[in-house]
Amino acid sequence: MGVPGLATVTGVFSDWKRRRAARRVKPGDGHALQRFRWWQLLSRALFHLSLTAADGERETWSVDVRLWGDSNGEVRAELYRDGQHYARSKLPAAFSVPGGTVEVETSSYGLKRCHYVSDAGAVRQLRPDPASAEGRRARLERRRPGLSRTIGFASVVVLVVALALGIPQIVEEISQIPPVAANLGTFTSPIQLPTWLNVALVLATLVASTERALRLRYHWLLDGGLFDGEG
Numbered sequence: 001m002g003v004p005g006l007a008t009v010t011g012v013f014s015d016w017k018r019r020r021a022a023r024r025v026k027p028g029d030g031h032a033l034q035r036f037r038w039w040q041l042l043s044r045a046l047f048h049l050s051l052t053a054a055d056g057e058r059e060t061w062s063v064d065v066r067l068w069g070d071s072n073g074e075v076r077a078e079l080y081r082d083g084q085h086y087a088r089s090k091l092p093a094a095f096s097v098p099g100g101t102v103e104v105e106t107s108s109y110g111l112k113r114c115h116y117v118s119d120a121g122a123v124r125q126l127r128p129d130p131a132s133a134e135g136r137r138a139r140l141e142r143r144r145p146g147l148s149r150t151i152g153f154a155s156v157v158v159l160v161v162a163l164a165l166g167i168p169q170i171v172e173e174i175s176q177i178p179p180v181a182a183n184l185g186t187f188t189s190p191i192q193l194p195t196w197l198n199v200a201l202v203l204a205t206l207v208a209s210t211e212r213a214l215r216l217r218y219h220w221l222l223d224g225g226l227f228d229g230e231g
Helices: 006-022 133-143 145-175 178-184 195-214
Strands: 044-052 058-066 076-081 084-090 093-097 100-107 110-118 123-125
Touching: 006 093, 044 110, 044 133, 058 100, 058 110, 076 093, 084 093, 110 195, 133 145, 133 195, 145 178, 145 195
Parallel strands: none
Antiparallel strands: 044 058, 058 076, 076 084, 093 100, 100 110, 110 123
16 A cells, blocks of 8 residues: 555656756757767667657657766767757756657666656657667567576676675775764674675676666666665
8 A cells, every 4th residue: 555645746756857857958959860889889878769740740759878978077868850969958858759758867877767758648768779789788688588588687686686795894884984983883794705706796786787777777776876865
């Protein structure tokens, strides 16, 4: 049984976030969408969406995100209509398109959201460009569904193990901070891993979280939101 009024509060908060994101949208300059190159696999995400315009014509809307940011380190989403630059926005972004809104949001490891939300409330993920890392991962899922599920399951296991092993060590480090120790006392983690294993765990976590980001899978606890202030 849900908490009374929780759905209403969540809906109001979501609407507020969407309106705030919409205010960040700036008009585009009409330049052409660049083709995806193989060397951009880790630094760029490109997704497409086919919609019907008011005049009945089919249009292709594309969302291009340079994950490493521009020269100022700012990550933005660029929106294209039929290959022509239409709008840009800081993230998280909410672009108004025919019949709804395209919502774009990143995590520490890639995209966590690139979805079309219709005016009626229906939600669907945009289609990744076949040349992108997300597109290649989607192709593996179509062609080798069993292997894809195994990889996805392994990613979750790695993140759960990393969380279970890492949190006690983080708590121990925090408890060593003088004001914390003076007020709450110190904590000694029952888990003490050698340096090489901690490094291996961090690397495995990066790989697992990146793999999940390629599928736009995200959980605030498993994928870093806990340390980004999300919940």
